[in-house]
Amino acid sequence: MIYYLIPALLMFCCGVYGFVTRKNMIAMLISLELMLNAVDINFVVFNRYLFPGQMEGMFFTLFAIAIAAAETALAIAIIINVFRAARNVDVNDLNKMKH
């Protein structure tokens, strides 16, 4: 089981690293997808190894995929709207609402 959890863990850490270092909003969203995907793998692996024959982990993953799709679609709509207003998707330049 540990052999499947380690790649998922590395994937999650890559997501964390990307989320902190990236400045483009779409790249941040891509890192977020990496993290979500790693968690999905964990659900499936625990389901398969500890509770074979049941399907809880699988259904959690199914619903997580659906929610991730919805969240991505909405986030990209927001990003495109921001791009239209500011001609930029760099998070450092988006500080108009601060002042």
Added chain:
Amino acid sequence: MESLGGIIMYWVIALSIVIFSVLTVTTRKILRSATYLLFVLFATAALYFKLDFEFLGAVQMAVYAGGIVVLFVFSILLTSHPGDNTSRLVSKKRLLGLVAGVATLVVAGWALVSRCADMAAQLPVMDNPTMHQIGETLMGTGKGEYLLPFEAISVLLLACIIGGVTVARKR
């Protein structure tokens, strides 16, 4: 013990997951980043197939690889010039990211290795969940069945469609 083919498949999947997820967050061209994300998602689907959840692997390919990555590519092409490199990272930011990533790796990895290093070492036998079983579980109202979350997801997707149209519409 597993067959030799299974072990080779495992290593191919695990290595491609690790390599492509590192490339996803380190490459400087954002369109390449989306492409590497596609490869990571395909490797994840292969992992689901290998763990006998065939329906889940198919869903992963259809929704993630078919839907989300296309959405990413479209929005990248809409918001940035594809040839552009992102600006070089300042070393402070990279250090911060490395600290966050490595701290996560150390804490979670230590917990994993100390708790479940030798838990469930063998792959237990399991019949693949048939479509009949999946449909019954998804549509049932009994214990451990998922009609209510299914309906909640459908309402959420509807709200998401309306929200997406409203947010992205031209005024």
